[in-house]
Amino acid sequence: MVALDALRNRWPKNLPLQPLPSEAWAKQEPTWKGANPQVIESALKRAKTRPSGNWFVFAASRDIGTKEPFGRSIGTTELVAWRDETGGIHIAPGACPHLGAPLAKAKIECDTLICLWHGMPLGPKGRPGWRPLPAFDDGILVWVRLDELGGEEPTPVPVVPIRPPSSTSVDAVVTLTGICEPDDVVANRLDPWHGAWFHPYSFARLKVIEAPTDIDVPDEDDRFLVDVTFRVSRGIGVPVRAEFVCPGPRTIVMRILEGEGAGSVVETHATPLAPGPDGKPRTAVIEATVASSDRPGFKMARKVAPLLRPAMGWTAARLWKDDLDYAERRYDLRSRGL
Numbered sequence: 001m002v003a004l005d006a007l008r009n010r011w012p013k014n015l016p017l018q019p020l021p022s023e024a025w026a027k028q029e030p031t032w033k034g035a036n037p038q039v040i041e042s043a044l045k046r047a048k049t050r051p052s053g054n055w056f057v058f059a060a061s062r063d064i065g066t067k068e069p070f071g072r073s074i075g076t077t078e079l080v081a082w083r084d085e086t087g088g089i090h091i092a093p094g095a096c097p098h099l100g101a102p103l104a105k106a107k108i109e110c111d112t113l114i115c116l117w118h119g120m121p122l123g124p125k126g127r128p129g130w131r132p133l134p135a136f137d138d139g140i141l142v143w144v145r146l147d148e149l150g151g152e153e154p155t156p157v158p159v160v161p162i163r164p165p166s167s168t169s170v171d172a173v174v175t176l177t178g179i180c181e182p183d184d185v186v187a188n189r190l191d192p193w194h195g196a197w198f199h200p201y202s203f204a205r206l207k208v209i210e211a212p213t214d215i216d217v218p219d220e221d222d223r224f225l226v227d228v229t230f231r232v233s234r235g236i237g238v239p240v241r242a243e244f245v246c247p248g249p250r251t252i253v254m255r256i257l258e259g260e261g262a263g264s265v266v267e268t269h270a271t272p273l274a275p276g277p278d279g280k281p282r283t284a285v286i287e288a289t290v291a292s293s294d295r296p297g298f299k300m301a302r303k304v305a306p307l308l309r310p311a312m313g314w315t316a317a318r319l320w321k322d323d324l325d326y327a328e329r330r331y332d333l334r335s336r337g338l
Contacts, residue, residue: 019235019236020204020205020229020231020234020235020236020237022235025197025200028196028197028204029207031193031194031196031197031206031208032193034193034208034211035191035193035194039211039212039213040187040190040191041187042212043190043212043222043224043246044183044186044187044190046217046222046246047186047190047246047248047249047252048183048249049249050219050246050247050248050249051152051153051155051159051248052150052152052158052159052248052249052250053145053150053152053153053154053155053156053157053158053159054145054146054147054149054150054151054152054154054155055136055143055144055145055150055155055157055158055159056074056143056144056145056146056149056150056250056271056272057141057142057143057250057251057269057271057286058072058074058079058081058091058135058141058142058143058144058271059072059081059141059142059175059286060140060141060142060173060175060286060288061137061138061139061140061141061142061173062173063142063173064081064082064083064089064142065082065083066082066083066084066085066087066108067108068082068108069081069082069103069104069105069106069108069113070082070104071094071102071103071104071105072273072284073094073273073274074144074146074149074271074272074273075146075149075272075273075274076274077093077094077146077149078093078094078095078102078274079091079092079093079094079133079144080092080093080094080103080104080106080113081135081142081144082108082113084111084124085110085111088124089135089136089137089142090124090132090135091132091133091135091142091144092113092122092126092130092131092132092133093130093131093133096115096117096118096120096122096130097120097122097127097128097129097130098115098117098118098120099117099118101115101116101117101118102116103115103122106122109121111123111124112124133145133146134154134156136157136158138158138160139166140163140171140173140288140290141173141267141269141286141288143158145158149272159247159248159251161247161251161253161265161267162265163265163267163290164263164264164265164290164291164292165292168292168294168298168302169264169290169291169292169302170290170291170292170301170302170305170308170309170312171288171289171290171291171309172288172289172308172309172310172312172313172316173286173287173288173289173313174286174287174289174313174316174317174320175284175285175286175287176284176285176317176320176321176324177273177282177283177284177285178282178283178285178324178327178328179276179278179280179281179282179328179331179332180281180282180283180324180327180328180330180331181272181281181283181331182249182250182270182271182272182283183270184283184327184328184330184331185268185270185283185285185327186246186249186250186251186252186268186270187327187330188323188326188327188330189244189252189254189268190224190244190246190252192206192208192224192226192228192244193206193208194326195226195228196228198322198323198326199319199322201231201318202230202231202315202318202319203228203229203230203231204228204229204231204237205227205228205229205237205239206226206227206228206229207226207227207228208224208225208226209225209226209227210223210224210225211224211225212224222245222246223243223244223245224243224244224245225241225242225243225257226241226242226243226244227239227240227241228240228242238259238260238261239259240256240257240258240259240260240261240262241256241257241258241259242254242255242256242257243255243257250269250270250271251267251268251269251270252267252268253265253266253267253268254266254268260293260295261291261292261293263292264289264290264291264292264293265288265289265290266287266288266289266290266316267287267288267289267290268285268286268287269285269286269287269288270283270284270285270286271283271284271286272284280331280335281331283327285320285324287316287320289312289316291312
């Protein structure tokens with residue numbers, strides 16, 4: 001133990017990897033006093049007032065190709081997406097206007113959906129009773145505009161968070177579904193205090209050093225600032241300073257400000273789905289991790305990005321399997337008036 005302590009004291013402070021103290025989970029500093037429910041709820045209410053232009057994240061860009069259509073329901077609206085031969089994105093109602101066949105099972109021929117039941121062609125220009133919806137591909141995520149569901153003033157494009165340039169980053173997207181509402185997903189991320197307690201396998205030495213406390217907070221100050229160490233192994237981690245901000249009502253962004261990977265972001269988007277067979281709401285957590293680094297070795301990592309994405313997705317999914325328990329519990333308590 002003495003030898004380990006001496007090693008930690010001599011460890012160069014400028015290295016991205018830093019030794020972690022050997023501390024039992026129950027001995028870390030409690031964070032429940034800082035995690036004031038009123039602070040979290042106030043931040044959530046402010047996020048819900050920010051305009052989205054009625055845009056909803058639909059899927060990862062890589063999920064939608066030119067060979068097969070991709071289907072998903074947002075709210076109670078059944079949708080189908082496909083690409084034309086130039087890679088352009090199209091999203092339209094998912095039921096054939098003839099007899100309601102599922103267009104997610106259609107065939108794509110010459111940029112056109114061919115209905116599986118009776119062969120009706122449905123193309124990007126639409127036809128009476130069936131019109132494509134506004135869609136936007138930002139290179140990582142695909143968005144769809146649903147004016148009736150959003151109920152806001154529509155905008156021509158969505159509010160896409162600032163990301164590292166694609167030429168210097170690696171991205172991965174993971175999608176999970178929870179029995180909850182979008183608010184529950186966003187509220188989870190507006191509680192950074194739970195990180196090292198609920199996810200000790202990923203985070204250590206987490207300290208919230210700045211949090212909004214007033215109801216009327218200027219947008220530029222409406223953030224949670226956190227010092228945290230991302231665990232690489234039991235005794236080694238990468239310390240960073242990060243911020244959590246909500247650019248819209250269904251989006252929360254974690255951005256690394258200082259430390260290894262500065263500029264990297266994790267975007268969490270909460271998209272309402274159709275209710276499940278039990279009548280309870282379902283929400284898709286569509287999370288994009290965009291990692292960047294100015295270290296020379298990262299250029300080599302970008303060359304093997306397809307090999308890195310599964311590991312990046314697994315890490316995000318592991319966290320959200322736990323965090324969906326948090327979000328679902330929050331919904332359950334609220335639905336029972338507790």
